Amino acid sequence: MDAFYASVEQAAKPSLRGKPVVVGGVGPRGVVATASYEARVFGVHSAMATAQARRLCPNAAYLHPRFTLYRQISDIVMELLGRLSPLVEPLSLDEAFVDLEAGGVEGSSAAVRAVGERLRRDIRAATGVSASVGLAGSKMLAKIASEQAKPDGLVIIEPGTELELLGPMPVRTIPGVGPATAEALRRAGIHTVAETAEAGEAELVRLIGKAHGASLHALATGHDDRPVVAERDAKSVSVEDTFAEDLTDRTRVRLELARLADRCVQRLRGAGRSGRTVVIKVRRYDFSTLTRSETLRGPTDDPAVVREAAARLLEGVDTSEGVRLLGVGVSGLADYTQEDLFAQARAAQAPEADAVAEPEERPDAGARPRQWLPGLDVVHAELGRGWVQGSGLGRVTVRFEEPWSPGPGRVRTFAVDDPGLEPAEPVPLLRPGGLPYGGDAGASSGEGGASAA
Template sequence: MEGSSVAGSERPRPGPEAAPAAVPGILHLDMDAFFAAVEQAAKPSLRGKPVVVGGLGPRGVVATASYEARRFGVHSAMAMAQARRLCPNAAFLSGRFHAYRQVSEVVMRTLRELSPLVEPVSLDEAFVDLRAGVHGAALAEAAERGERAVVAMVEALAEDLRADIRARTGLTASVGVAGTKLLAKLASERAKPDGLVVFPPGRDREVLAPLPVRALWGVGPATAEHLRRAGLKTVGDVAEQPEGVLVRLLGQAHGHGLHALARGEDARQVVAERDAKSISVEDTFDTDLVDRQRLRAELERLARRCVARLREAGRSGRTIVVKVRRHDFATLTRSDTLPAPTDDVRVVTEVARRLLEAVDTSGGVRLLGVGISGLADFTQEDLFVALGGPEDGAAPAADGTGGWAGEPGTAGARADVDGAGGDGAVGGVGPVGASPATGAAVAPWRPGQDVHHPEYGPGWVQGSGVGRVTVRFERPDSPPGRVRTFAVDDPDLTPADPLPLVPPAG
């Protein structure tokens, strides 16, 4: 879907004597196939071709698929093995968190030019309250002139926003605008890809009624099945029920909330700069890990990544959490709460190691994670001494009840984007290459990874194995580049930072 549309626009417009229209002032922006789109923009040879980003191991899952790959049935959260069967000729890449974050920062800055009330939901998605921005007064004046005027102004603002984002990043965004968060989100989904949909004021129940119940926030597969058994399949079915019926079916809080949403009653406000509740990283391994020494090494690597993420956010934390998913899919968490916040990698590693020792891993570990919660803006410099270093072994007692730091819905969970690839977070750690000269293990090269060669310049890894790594040398602003192969331990081939995207001319 391209361009813009107004849902329900076939209805007669109010005349000059009509009451002022409400302002559809909440905008929801969702970048189109964001991770894959960034990869295509950065890699000229992939433009117009199917691209799948995610974990590349046997247990990996798809984070994002380009629209070219979606035509083959590939979608997010699909097992990577199934995606390979559906679209074997796609480019399968691990995630590049830093590249995605760079582009996200440009997008969020652009949104803040429109309004100070910007609520990021993830790197590629945000709500904006247009009424709080520089155009708030003009929107109110347009509403005084009726629905046609206010919708026309909202459309113009949203189209200008989409044009600005495309000019600055080269990527497309879908935008929905409505009077509530729920409707704005539904509008942006209807606008995909690369479109704009505005739901005029006063049409909430009309828009919602025919949708399946899964369209409502808080309705997952289990709740949808519960409602279906009660004969409630659409949002309109739910809205027609007395609130008491839903309370009996789903409980007081859920029933009350769902009844309100089904009737278009969504009082949630756009909240700027929502604080992250936690920061976490985790890896799912290609094969279950049994060796304790390997588990300790993986835990230490995760602790370093988690602390690096913590420091990037300018935060510290008090509660250290270790998450273990065993071979039988049983998931355990253990936590310690420190006497003061820290961002010291030694402290985090030491506490995480002790927590892991308290978990029975003899049957094998499928997933391992480290998280930090209880975030603060300061640190305790001598915390490691206060805890007791390796010499005396002192440490707080594990309470064994701490929750996983990256619970769904928290900013910490959403921020862990390179969990879809990165160091192998979803897809596993990947195969370790071996030096052709010595046979020694060397760090793995990840498909999609940025590299640099002193003779050939910037490029990216297409694949590696049997002691060799294949690299395509190209830039965002170059034609598709040539492919060259090197030994995995070639000293001239080094990891590199992502190059900035180059918006299209004009």
């Protein structure tokens, strides 16, 4: 999918179509998740600090991510891919490999091009956002082709042309070559894929080790026999938050960790799984990062059990100097739950335990003030549905529009505690009557891609 999060936001918000959009953390320590192509013109890219992105492109819309909506659209795309073949290997919400041969598609260029073009049309019709398709004889080449096809295109790498295409590309084009490997190769005078192939397997093994060197030589010479694997079983589920200011109060750290534990269990249950090992992650004021883990007697999806384990793990971590980031994860996943009767008994005796930390998805829970984060959905008792453009100084500005609105919606400003304004869930993917998003949203908006190997 092309600039997935950003193009979904453009599709859902008529006022943002054709304009720079940046999705990610909106606070002073936030990080860009995705930038639309209009924002990339200014040098904004994923993994960049949001503060730097604001300096490069101050007029962009900076939005908090809406993963509920992204997952809904991802499910639609993956279902369309599943119609092409029983072998679909999702890599993320917005990218997958598809084995067309397993789906009975003829191997001619004309046949696979027709399948790819139909897929692109079907994705746009069903979701209102665009996808780029790469077609080739292996996963590596299909991935490269999909990157070349961006945005909103299709590229086929014909058999026999692989080495000619790969040769001049930088070595980091090859999967698995990160900054450290690239630097080791650079010091040896190796910069391109062709130079990597010419170095030979023995030299690459000497430079970067046996396993990595052998696989790198195979990929550099166009040999990639990795199969498309339909089942990619998740090894863990985790959540984490970076805080605008370092947390120094121990009670606040405990409460935030409990809140993260509840969010983690929500994701765990959403995936229909349970887990046996609880892990916490603590990044301190000096950027040092600690992880601690505890393995339970059996797999669980009980929020009280995960909260208690996380709290025990925190006891062994010094947070007095300040905490920048906290995370909670569960690994050792299983498809069943081993009930913890002692934990259930404690929960029954102290029902208020579940109220220690409400999930982040309920910003109005308890005594916590509402967080009117930019990009999130709201509904007004009289004006209907809209989204937050910004807030501050006790006010919140809302633009009232929906994906199928004929043009940009009207803007109104309210007090942050206006009783008529409430948080809302994202609107359905299809407008009333089952019609897709209107306009050409997403046409110019790229992480990921649909790759057919």
